[in-house]
Amino acid sequence: MKQMSHLDNIPSTPGKFKMDKSPYIHHHHHRLLRWQWHSSLAKLTFWSFLFLALIFLFFLKSPSSSSSSSFSSDPSRRSLRTYSWGGPAWEKRVRSSARVRSRNGISVLVTGAAGFVGTHVSSALKRRGDGVLGLDNFNDYYDPSLKRARQALLDRTGVFVVEGDINDSALLKKLFEVVAFTHVMHLAAQAGVRYAMENPSSYVHSNIAGLVNLLEVCKEVNPQPAIVWASSSSVYGLNTKVPFSERDRTDQPASLYAATKKAGEEIAHTYNHIYGLSLTGLRFFTVYGPWGRPDMAYFFFTRDILKGKAISIFEAANHGTVARDFTYIDDIVKGCLAALDTAEKSTGSGGKKKGPAQLRVFNLGNTSPVPVSDLVSILERLLKVKAKRHIMKLPRNGDVQFTHANISWAQRELGYKPTTDLQTGLKKFVRWYLSYYSGGKKAPQ
Numbered sequence: 001m002k003q004m005s006h007l008d009n010i011p012s013t014p015g016k017f018k019m020d021k022s023p024y025i026h027h028h029h030h031r032l033l034r035w036q037w038h039s040s041l042a043k044l045t046f047w048s049f050l051f052l053a054l055i056f057l058f059f060l061k062s063p064s065s066s067s068s069s070s071f072s073s074d075p076s077r078r079s080l081r082t083y084s085w086g087g088p089a090w091e092k093r094v095r096s097s098a099r100v101r102s103r104n105g106i107s108v109l110v111t112g113a114a115g116f117v118g119t120h121v122s123s124a125l126k127r128r129g130d131g132v133l134g135l136d137n138f139n140d141y142y143d144p145s146l147k148r149a150r151q152a153l154l155d156r157t158g159v160f161v162v163e164g165d166i167n168d169s170a171l172l173k174k175l176f177e178v179v180a181f182t183h184v185m186h187l188a189a190q191a192g193v194r195y196a197m198e199n200p201s202s203y204v205h206s207n208i209a210g211l212v213n214l215l216e217v218c219k220e221v222n223p224q225p226a227i228v229w230a231s232s233s234s235v236y237g238l239n240t241k242v243p244f245s246e247r248d249r250t251d252q253p254a255s256l257y258a259a260t261k262k263a264g265e266e267i268a269h270t271y272n273h274i275y276g277l278s279l280t281g282l283r284f285f286t287v288y289g290p291w292g293r294p295d296m297a298y299f300f301f302t303r304d305i306l307k308g309k310a311i312s313i314f315e316a317a318n319h320g321t322v323a324r325d326f327t328y329i330d331d332i333v334k335g336c337l338a339a340l341d342t343a344e345k346s347t348g349s350g351g352k353k354k355g356p357a358q359l360r361v362f363n364l365g366n367t368s369p370v371p372v373s374d375l376v377s378i379l380e381r382l383l384k385v386k387a388k389r390h391i392m393k394l395p396r397n398g399d400v401q402f403t404h405a406n407i408s409w410a411q412r413e414l415g416y417k418p419t420t421d422l423q424t425g426l427k428k429f430v431r432w433y434l435s436y437y438s439g440g441k442k443a444p445q
């Protein structure tokens with residue numbers, strides 16, 4: 001196992017006694033023997049001490065509680081960690097965070113709570129009196145200190161974020177044992193379109209295995225929660241019919257990321273069909289705003305423009321514009337809350353379906369695509385710095401040329417109506433960015 005790798009260097013027989021047969025040193029034979037004996041003893045003592053220290057450290061990290069490890073498929077990127085959870089004090093925190101404080105409030109388990117959308121949704125739920133418990137594995141796909149800062153923010157609003165992975169069934173079961181969540185807002189995922197070519201297995205691990213693991217636990221508990229989860233505009237893939245409607249085909253993904261999100265939608269269908277889980281998938285369209293993700297273009301363009309570093313602006317064949325239906329975080333949060341509020345109860349119990357359950361998919365976009373070069377112009381105006389633009393052909397990296405949401409279905413069912421244009425939203429982002437990174441915090445690489 002990988003966890004043991006740091007112990008691999010320990011010789012199997014510490015301080016092994018080696019007898020040198022060379023006649024040259026024969027005459028110091030006796031002294032040498034004694035010296036070797038001492039050094040062997042010293043080595044033995046040293047390694048035993050190290051070994052004990054390691055065991056001690058291990059227990060120090062998991063005081064009187066359960067612990068479980070999550071192994072990333074790519075340990076070079078994700079720090080190997082042992083999560084610890086459990087114990088009366090921990091359970092008390094969980095319960096208190098998930099306690100409903102308003103009449104008709106719901107209790108929601110938010111996965112990916114230290115993520116961009118997760119943080120905003122969690123605090124919005126908490127503010128209106130719902131019970132909220134967060135779950136996040138704090139992986140280092142992007143700067144974990146930003147996730148920690150979001151966690152601190154949530155902590156101040158009374159939301160406890162448990163550190164753990166959605167692949168950990170024991171932890172999930174425990175959470176449902178402690179709290180009878182009425183809803184799950186499932187936002188934990190491996191995001192990012194282009195990174196899927198670098199680390200494909202992380203997408204399978206979180207977006208497929210993790211989703212299945214979560215649904216397995218949800219179908220088994222009683223009462224079953226209603227689940228709202230994050231799909232993606234990228235499922236439209238090579239679809240050229242605009243604007244994208246939920247009825248359009250989504251069987252031509254252009255990236256592994258998109259394929260795992262599409263797979264998620266099909267997996268949702270299965271769990272709805274067999275177990276009566278109420279499931280709502282939300283296809284987010286390039287969500288941006290304060291506390292956003294540093295791996296997204298608007299975020300690292302801002303950083304690079306301020307640094308005077310050149311940015312790559314993609315264009316399609318024949319100078320075709322690449323555009324996105326950028327959607328502001330506050331609009332997305334309203335859509336998420338409305339999806340939770342209109343979610344019907346799951347119909348199964350104890351792993352058995354009792355009747356048909358709700359299954360929905362909605363576009364949550366802004367309905368007005370903006371070319372990436374216009375995004376850059378807005379940033380230049382807001383930052384008062386000219387960008388070093390490097391125009392390049394859209395690499396074959398999974399990006400599609402444009403996205404454009406038809407939101408009439410979400411409007412009808414959720415009352416969803418985005419109100420923030422890119423200019424207004426980016427202004428708020430830039431204000432946050434400048435204040436967040438002014439306090440001596442290092443901008444992410």
Ligand SMILES: O=C(O)[C@H]1O[C@H](OP(=O)(O)OP(=O)(O)OC[C@H]2O[C@@H](n3ccc(=O)[nH]c3=O)[C@H](O)[C@@H]2O)[C@H](O)[C@@H](O)[C@@H]1O
Binds near residue numbers: 193234311322372
């Ligand atoms: O809509 C979605 O579902 C997806 O939106 C974003 O994906 P993307 O639209 O690719 O967002 P960015 O990475 O911020 O890219 C925005 C635009 O900038 C372009 N871009 C990106 C990087 C770059 O160096 N240059 C550049 O022109 C991209 O081609 C894209 O058109 C998120 O990163 C995904 O997690 C999410 O699922």
